[in-house]
Amino acid sequence: MAEIITENLCHTYSAGTPFEQTAVRDVSLRIPQGQFAAVIGHTGSGKSTFIQHLNALLQPTSGRVLLDGQDINRDKYARRDVKWKVGLVFQYPEYQLFEETVYRDIAFGPTNMRLGKEEIDERVREAAAFTGVEEALFDRSPLELSGGQKRRIAIAGVIAMRPEVLILDEPTAGLDPAGCAQILDNIRNYREKTGATVLIVSHSMDDVARIAGRIIVFDKGRVAMDGTPEEVFSRARELSLIGLSIPKAAQLACALRDRNIPLPEGIFTHERLLEALLAVREGRTC
Amino acid sequence: MLKDITLGQYFPGNTVVHRLDPRTKILLVVVYIVALFQARGWVGYGLVTLVTLLCTALSKIKLRSMFKGVKPMLFIIALTALLNIFYTAGTPVRPGWIITWEGIARAVQMMLRIVLLISGTFLLTYTTSPIALTDGLELLLNPLKKLRAPVHEMTMMMSMALRFIPTLISETDKIMSAQKARGADFETGSLTRRAKALLPILVPLFVSAFKRADELAVAMESRCYHGGEGRTRMKQLRLERRDLIALILGGLFLAGMFVLKGFGL
Ligand SMILES: Nc1ncnc2c1ncn2[C@@H]1O[C@H](COP(=O)(O)OP(=O)(O)O)[C@@H](O)[C@H]1O
Ligand SMILES: [Mg+2]
Numbered sequence: 001m002a003e004i005i006t007e008n009l010c011h012t013y014s015a016g017t018p019f020e021q022t023a024v025r026d027v028s029l030r031i032p033q034g035q036f037a038a039v040i041g042h043t044g045s046g047k048s049t050f051i052q053h054l055n056a057l058l059q060p061t062s063g064r065v066l067l068d069g070q071d072i073n074r075d076k077y078a079r080r081d082v083k084w085k086v087g088l089v090f091q092y093p094e095y096q097l098f099e100e101t102v103y104r105d106i107a108f109g110p111t112n113m114r115l116g117k118e119e120i121d122e123r124v125r126e127a128a129a130f131t132g133v134e135e136a137l138f139d140r141s142p143l144e145l146s147g148g149q150k151r152r153i154a155i156a157g158v159i160a161m162r163p164e165v166l167i168l169d170e171p172t173a174g175l176d177p178a179g180c181a182q183i184l185d186n187i188r189n190y191r192e193k194t195g196a197t198v199l200i201v202s203h204s205m206d207d208v209a210r211i212a213g214r215i216i217v218f219d220k221g222r223v224a225m226d227g228t229p230e231e232v233f234s235r236a237r238e239l240s241l242i243g244l245s246i247p248k249a250a251q252l253a254c255a256l257r258d259r260n261i262p263l264p265e266g267i268f269t270h271e272r273l274l275e276a277l278l279a280v281r282e283g284r285t286c
Numbered sequence: 287m288l289k290d291i292t293l294g295q296y297f298p299g300n301t302v303v304h305r306l307d308p309r310t311k312i313l314l315v316v317v318y319i320v321a322l323f324q325a326r327g328w329v330g331y332g333l334v335t336l337v338t339l340l341c342t343a344l345s346k347i348k349l350r351s352m353f354k355g356v357k358p359m360l361f362i363i364a365l366t367a368l369l370n371i372f373y374t375a376g377t378p379v380r381p382g383w384i385i386t387w388e389g390i391a392r393a394v395q396m397m398l399r400i401v402l403l404i405s406g407t408f409l410l411t412y413t414t415s416p417i418a419l420t421d422g423l424e425l426l427l428n429p430l431k432k433l434r435a436p437v438h439e440m441t442m443m444m445s446m447a448l449r450f451i452p453t454l455i456s457e458t459d460k461i462m463s464a465q466k467a468r469g470a471d472f473e474t475g476s477l478t479r480r481a482k483a484l485l486p487i488l489v490p491l492f493v494s495a496f497k498r499a500d501e502l503a504v505a506m507e508s509r510c511y512h513g514g515e516g517r518t519r520m521k522q523l524r525l526e527r528r529d530l531i532a533l534i535l536g537g538l539f540l541a542g543m544f545v546l547k548g549f550g551l
Contacts, residue, residue, distance in 0.1 A: 017351075018297055057463050080469075088467040096464040098489035108486070112469030143493065157468060 002068060002085060002164035002197050004031045004054055009063035011049050023049040025221040026063070031165075031199060036191055038208040039201045041218030042243045047201045048091065050218070051167050054199070055086035067165075084113055087163030091170045091201075093154030094147065102145075102153055103138040109161040127160035130193075131186045148179035152186065159190060165197040166190065172207055184211055209233070209247040209268035217244065230266050249273045296415050302528060303345035303413045308422025310529040311410050317536045318406045322399060324543040329551035331398050337539060338405050345413045355408040356401055363400050367393040416448035421523060438514025446502070454495065461490050 011024040023046040031037055039047050052058040053065050056072045056079040065072050072082040087109075090096065099105035106127055110120045128135060131152040137145065142153055155171065168187065172180040188211055191198045202208050208215060208229070215232040217225040219242040225232050232239070233246045236254070245251070246268075253267040253276070261280060267273050298304075303311075318337075325331045342352060356363075376388030411419070424441040431437050462472070465486045472483050 052463065055467060057466060080471075083467060083469050090460065090464040090467065093464065095490050095494055096461055096468075096486075098486045108465075108470075109468040112471065161468070 003033050004086070004165060004197070004199075005029070005066040005069075006053070007064045007066070009050070009053060009065065010061045011046075011053065011058060012061045013049075015061065022061075023221055024053070027221075027223055028063075029216065029223065029226070031197060033164075033197055034191075034195050035214060036188075036198045036212050037200070037214040037216060038212035039199060039216045039218060040203055040205065040208055040244065041224075043203070045218040046221040047218050048169055049221075051088065051169060051199065051201060054165070054167060055088045056082050057088065084161050085163060086165040086167065087158040087161050089155050089158045089166070089168040089171060091173060093157075093171075094150035096157075097142040097150060097154060100141060101139050102133065102142050105142050105153060106133075106156045106160050109157055113161060123160045123162065124156075127156040130159050130190050131156040132182060148175055148182070151175065151179070151183065155183070155186070162194070163196065165199065167199045167201075169201045170203070171200065172202070172204065180207065187211070203244075205233075205245060205247045206249070206269075209250070217242070229268055233268055234265070295411065297347060297351065297412050298415075299346055299413065301345050301413070303341065303409070305528070306532055307523055307525055307529045308414050308418040309426050309523065310525070310532050311414055312419075312422050312426060314532060314536045315407055315410045317540050319403065321540045321543040322402055322406070324540075324547040325395075325399070326547050327551040330543060330546045331395055331402075333539075333542065333546065334402055335398065338402055338409075341409055342405070345409060347409065347412050351412065352405050352408065355412075356404050359400065359404060363397050366400065367397050370396050416445060418523075420445035420448065421519065421521075425523060438517075442514070450498070453498075454491070457494060458487060458491055461487050 006027055006029050009024055009027040010022065012020060012022045014020050025046075027050060039050065041047050049058065053060055054072075056065070059073055067082060067085060070078070072078055072086075097105050099108060103124060106124045107120050110123050115123070125135065127133075128138075133149070133152050133156055137149070137153075142150060145153070151171070155168070159166065166187070171183050171187065175183065184207060187198060187200065190196065200208070200212065212229065215225070215227065215229055216223055217232060217239070224242060225235060225238070233250055236246045236250075239246060246254075249270045249272065250268045253263050253273055256277075257263050263273075263276050263280065267276055306314075318334075322334050325334055342349065370393040371385055371389045374386055374389035374392050376386035379385045379387060379390070414422070420441045423444070424437055427435070427437045427441070462470075466472075470483060470486055472480065472487075474480075475483070
């Protein structure tokens with residue numbers, strides 16, 4: 001249905017000028033239908049550049065991107081159609097809001113798809129529900145709302161296209177903890193209800209540990225690690241070498257283990273840590 | 287895309303041309319422009335072209351980058367050439383044609399003149415950072431302060447504008463990408479459709495530009511900026527020997543051009 005494959009993807013900015021810079025080097029990945037994957041990496045490691053290839057906003061300098069086995073850059077029409085199938089939410093998407101009302105802004109994508117009026121209306125309401133945007137806000141100007149609300153409206157604007165693959169670039173950047181939790185909840189909810197593939201770019205290990213089933217670590221434009229959270233977080237040393245750290249709960253679990261508190265492996269979230277500590281107190285190990 | 291616009295772009299480097307004092311370079315560009323307009327015949331144009339090529343080579347700017355700067359003006363250049371070909375009196379190329387040999391010569395010279403004019407000024411912006419450029423300009427215009435001209439304010443505005451052009455361009459790029467991801471189409475459709483398609487770019491761009499301006503004003507005020515009165519510089523500009531040499535060479539070049547003009551060459 002919606003599987004993304006990249007083959008030896010490379011991207012060089014400003015090729016042939018003194019400002020030439022290779023941002024993505026030889027990335028070959030397969031992201032199967034329905035997966036919840038996270039891309040993490042240091043600032044400037046090429047995450048944003050990489051994901052902009054997945055809906056043909058950027059064309060590879062070399063290599064290919066396949067959606068369901070077909071090259072998304074094969075012609076002009078394919079490049080356009082892939083935008084409906086692969087929804088991309090940019091970093092700080094609230095800066096892209098422009099319409100007079102919230103409703104019309106969310107409807108911008110579906111309108112560009114040339115859908116009927118009823119269909120658009122249905123999708124706008126559905127997307128608003130997914131992202132927790134109350135219908136009471138529909139007639140307000142998006143520019144006068146709070147940062148968190150704007151962010152959710154912008155995400156709704158992409159979800160309204162009902163993409164089979166939803167990609168979000170640092171969706172929680174600059175939000176307060178409550179706002180972060182709410183947005184991550186919304187995204188998880190969207191995936192569970194629609195079965196969409198979700199790819200989330202983040203530099204917060206704590207966020208990622210909580211929600212993603214797979215973690216892809218970028219370093220200097222290459223994929224440095226790729227695996228389940230267990231696999232990736234067990235390589236704490238290597239992660240720290242490329243400037244990343246394991247989730248706080250995992251750090252704490254490590255420190256406790258060093259003090260001979262018998263905690264099991266594979267603790268990455270606060271909830272899991274709490275559970276394990278309670279179990280230890282009751283005298284059993286789980 | 288947008289980033290390919292090199293207008294006013296600075297290519298960092300460490301050549302003699304880069305190290306010249308910005309004041310020297312601004313003066314030399316003025317000299318260059320005056321000299322260019324003294325060219326009357328092939329010898330004159332040849333000399334200016336030679337000097338331009340020499341300076342380009344000295345500053346290690348690729349000819350390709352130079353051409354990129356000229357590209358946006360191609361239409362105007364072509365138009366000027368066409369008008370000159372058709373509207374110059376002289377001996378027809380063939381009996382009965384309106385195209386004359388003089389017209390062709392004039393057209394080529396006109397094209398050369400525009401290309402050289404652009405190349406010369408671009409050499410300045412290619413090799414001088416915007417900050418240095420406005421600093422140089424401010425110092426050169428300092429005498430005008432006696433006449434109560436707001437020199438400092440003008441150059442400050444200019445350096446800010448120059449500083450924010452790349453930011454605005456990359457922001458435009460980002461907003462365009464974001465709207466394209468929602469299926470916006472900027473390339474096809476009728477003129478009105480395309481004009482309308484600009485709205486999703488312009489609105490967010492203006493919103494953020496105003497916000498940025500506001501933040502900049504607050505940041506400057508909180509660092510006690512209060513205009514040019516008594517301000518000192520971190521990098522003091524000082525004229526070196528190479529500046530003197532460059533100015534002398536520039537003067538000789540100008541004199542040479544006047545001599546050539548006198549002979550009608
Ligand atoms: N539009 C652009 N033009 C030129 N270079 C860019 C552009 N966007 C990003 N880069 C460069 O590419 C590299 C990777 O950037 P990016 O993909 O944004 O990384 P990340 O999202 O992981 O922080 C950086 O070194 C950055 O400077
Ligand atoms: Mg990024």
